[in-house]
Amino acid sequence: MSRVKNSVATRKRRKKILKQAKGFWGRKSKLFKTAKEAVMRALRYAYRDRRARKRNFRSLWIARINAACRNRNISYSKFIAGMKKANIILNRKILAYIAVEDAASFDKIADEARNAIEPKKS
Numbered sequence: 748m749s750r751v752k753n754s755v756a757t758r759k760r761r762k763k764i765l766k767q768a769k770g771f772w773g774r775k776s777k778l779f780k781t782a783k784e785a786v787m788r789a790l791r792y793a794y795r796d797r798r799a800r801k802r803n804f805r806s807l808w809i810a811r812i813n814a815a816c817r818n819r820n821i822s823y824s825k826f827i828a829g830m831k832k833a834n835i836i837l838n839r840k841i842l843a844y845i846a847v848e849d850a851a852s853f854d855k856i857a858d859e860a861r862n863a864i865e866p867k868k869s
Contacts (some may be wrong), residue, residue, distance in 0.1 A: 749807035815846035819857045829860025 761779050767789075768775055768782035777785040813823040818855060823831075830837070837845075846853045 782793075805839060806840040811843040811846055812839060815823050815853055816857065819854065819859055821861055826857060826862055829862075829864040830856070833859045833863035835859060 754784045758850065764779060764783050764786055765776070767786045767816065770776065771785050774781050776782060800820070812826070816823050842853075842856075845856070
């Protein structure tokens with residue numbers, strides 16, 4: 748039976764891992780076994796944190812909207828409920844941007860939301 752030589756594929760596989768480990772500290776960037784462990788861990792963290800980033804940004808936007816609402820004497824939950832009643836369809840990312848960059852527009856949105864919840868008595 749003939750001998751199987753697979754050094755080309757092995758070298759390619761090892762070079763790929765070591766290339767991914769470039770910039771790691773110490774042995775983790777030099778030795779294949781430790782580099783492989785470090786790369787696998789790094790890829791797991793990257794996968795997890797791509798999902799966590801979405802949650803973190805949403806909570807940041809909510810915090811910004813809440814702060815802007817409190818300055819206009821309305822709670823965040825009442826603001827969101829008023830927006831839904833007033834048929835104002837803006838996502839939290841855009842609302843947070845408006846709250847930070849364009850206070851006058853956010854004032855109008857907040858007034859619309861407030862009026863949708865508690866209509867003026869005349």
